[in-house]
Amino acid sequence: MMKKKILLATILFLLISGTSVWYYVFVYSKNHHREVANEKGIAVAAREIVKEFQLNEKVANEKYLNKAVVVAGEVSDVKTDQAGQTTVTLKSDDAFSNVFCTLKSGNSKPELGKTIRVKGICNGFLSDVVLNEAILENNPQ
Amino acid sequence: MKKLVVFCFVTSIFFSLQAQKIYATKTGQVSFNASSPIEKIAGVNNQVDSKMVDKSGQIVFSILIKSFKFENQLMEDHFNENYLESTKFPKADFKGFITNISTVDFTKDGKYPITVEGTLTIHGVSQKVSTQGTLVMSKGKPAISGVFKIKIKEYGVTGLYIGDKIANEAEITIDCKYE
Numbered sequence: 001m002m003k004k005k006i007l008l009a010t011i012l013f014l015l016i017s018g019t020s021v022w023y024y025v026f027v028y029s030k031n032h033h034r035e036v037a038n039e040k041g042i043a044v045a046a047r048e049i050v051k052e053f054q055l056n057e058k059v060a061n062e063k064y065l066n067k068a069v070v071v072a073g074e075v076s077d078v079k080t081d082q083a084g085q086t087t088v089t090l091k092s093d094d095a096f097s098n099v100f101c102t103l104k105s106g107n108s109k110p111e112l113g114k115t116i117r118v119k120g121i122c123n124g125f126l127s128d129v130v131l132n133e134a135i136l137e138n139n140p141q
Numbered sequence: 142m143k144k145l146v147v148f149c150f151v152t153s154i155f156f157s158l159q160a161q162k163i164y165a166t167k168t169g170q171v172s173f174n175a176s177s178p179i180e181k182i183a184g185v186n187n188q189v190d191s192k193m194v195d196k197s198g199q200i201v202f203s204i205l206i207k208s209f210k211f212e213n214q215l216m217e218d219h220f221n222e223n224y225l226e227s228t229k230f231p232k233a234d235f236k237g238f239i240t241n242i243s244t245v246d247f248t249k250d251g252k253y254p255i256t257v258e259g260t261l262t263i264h265g266v267s268q269k270v271s272t273q274g275t276l277v278m279s280k281g282k283p284a285i286s287g288v289f290k291i292k293i294k295e296y297g298v299t300g301l302y303i304g305d306k307i308a309n310e311a312e313i314t315i316d317c318k319y320e
Contacts, residue, residue, distance in 0.1 A: 029215035061231060066207060066221075081168035082318060083187045100167055102188055123207040124231040126190040128167070130205055 034121070036104075036133050039068035041119045046073025046099045050092035053125040064122040064129075070137060071099050071129075072117045075110045088118060089128070100128035107136050162247070164283055165192045169202070169317030173209055175293065177308045182216060184209035191317050193283070198242025200257065200285075202235040202315075224293075224300045224307075225264055233263040239276070250278045257287065263296040274315065284318040 042064065049071060053060040073090030081087050081102060086109055090099040101118045110116050120134025169189035175182045188208040193200045206227035211217035221227040237259015239245070245253045258271045274287025290310045293303055303309060 025215055026213075029213045033214045061228075065228060065231060079168070081187050082170045082316065083185070085187065087168060100188070102168075121207070123188065124205040126167075126203045126205065126232075128190075130188055130208065132188060132208055132210075 034133070036068050036119055036121055037135055041068040041070035043070045043072070046071050046090040047092040049099060049129050050094060050097050053129050054094070054097065057125055061124060065124055067122055068119060069122050069131065070117055070119045071101070071131065072115065073099060074115050075112050078109050078112060088116075088134075090116075090118065096127060098128050099131065101131040101134040103134050103136070107134075110136060161194060161196045163192055163194050164319035166190070166317050166319050169315070171202070171204060171316075172314040173311055174314070175308045175311040177306055180306045181212075182220075182307055184211045184217065184220060186210070189317060191285075191319070193239075193285070193319060195242070195245075195247045195283075198239035200235075200237055200239055200259070202317075204233045206231060206233060224298050230263075230265045233261070235259055235261045235270070237270075245276055245278075247278060247283065248281075250280065252277050255285070255287075261291070263291070264298050266296045268295055282318065282320060285315060286317075287315045289313055 049060075049064065049069070052063070071090055073092070075088055076091040076098065077087075077089035079087045085105060086103040086107060088101045088103060088110055090101065092098050099118075101120050103118075103120075117137040118131065118134050119137050120131030123130045123132050167190050168187055169191045171186045171189045173184045173186070186204060186208045187210075188205060190203040191201060206225045207221060209217070209220065211220065237257055240256045240258050242255075245255065253276045255274050255276045256271070257274055259269070260267050261270045262268075268291075270289065270291070272287055272289035274285055277284045277286070290312050293307070293309060293311055300307070
């Protein structure tokens with residue numbers, strides 16, 4: 001009798017844990033993506049973050065890579081990428097190296113020449129500092 | 142006379158510089174697919190930086206690993222942390238040449254088959270690659286597309302599921318529109 005109970009409890013436990021693992025891996029993770037809006041971002045000016053990456057990419061990566069950042073700067077370019085997402089370039093002091101942001105869908109297109117703040121995940125440094133999954137920040141922090 | 146020679150020299154340099162054009166994009170698309178029959182493992186990167194020179198056929202692609210987006214967040218995290226180690230190796234790049242660039246007429250719209258050869262660096266490991274692709278000229282703007290396979294382990298990427306849930310070979314698809 002006791003043995004049967006233990007066996008039953010074990011089976012039930014395995015069933016529940018198996019289902020939860022399956023749910024987490026295949027259902028939850030598909031529907032729940034990292035949301036930059038829920039994260040606190042590191043505030044920095046476009047010209048500063050570009051300078052930091054130019055000065056020492058390794059150190060800057062340690063500071064910013066994969067983190068949410070809020071970059072303030074003047075809009076120098078607005079385009080649409082091949083997937084139809086809006087991209088915004090924020091000006092730095094170096095004409096060849098700026099902050100390049102790909103916005104999440106649902107964001108309005110910012111005006112050229114306006115100073116704005118963009119919050120996104122920092123993916124690293126190519127010729128520009130690259131932000132992805134970004135949103136436009138309206139209210140000053 | 143001397144002045145004339147210098148003048149001719151300077152103008153010829155000026156024209157030869159003008160004749161060479163660099164096409165570039167910051168929003169090229171590269172997809173990664175290592176799906177096995179058991180699981181779909183595919184990511185898309187829309188932030189690919191690429192430049193191409195029409196005369197020499199020189200071509201470069203620079204890629205941030207963290208820019209690959211997966212349908213499944215857990216897969217994306219594993220791709221970054223356990224396999225590509227994108228904190229340690231944030232970038233991948235390809236540097237090479239379109240070897241038959243002389244067959245491409247950049248002034249004429251059309252579809253041109255191309256051969257690309259060069260060095261691909263992923264996960265800090267460089268390997269020579271050679272592949273076929275297509276260059277399409279449309280309204281004076283080139284676009285490059287191509288598909289090739291890489292053996293994941295050749296790039297020092299190890300991980301529990303390679304050869305099982307993850308295919309041994311990953312398919313890389315390039316689709317870049319230049320300006």
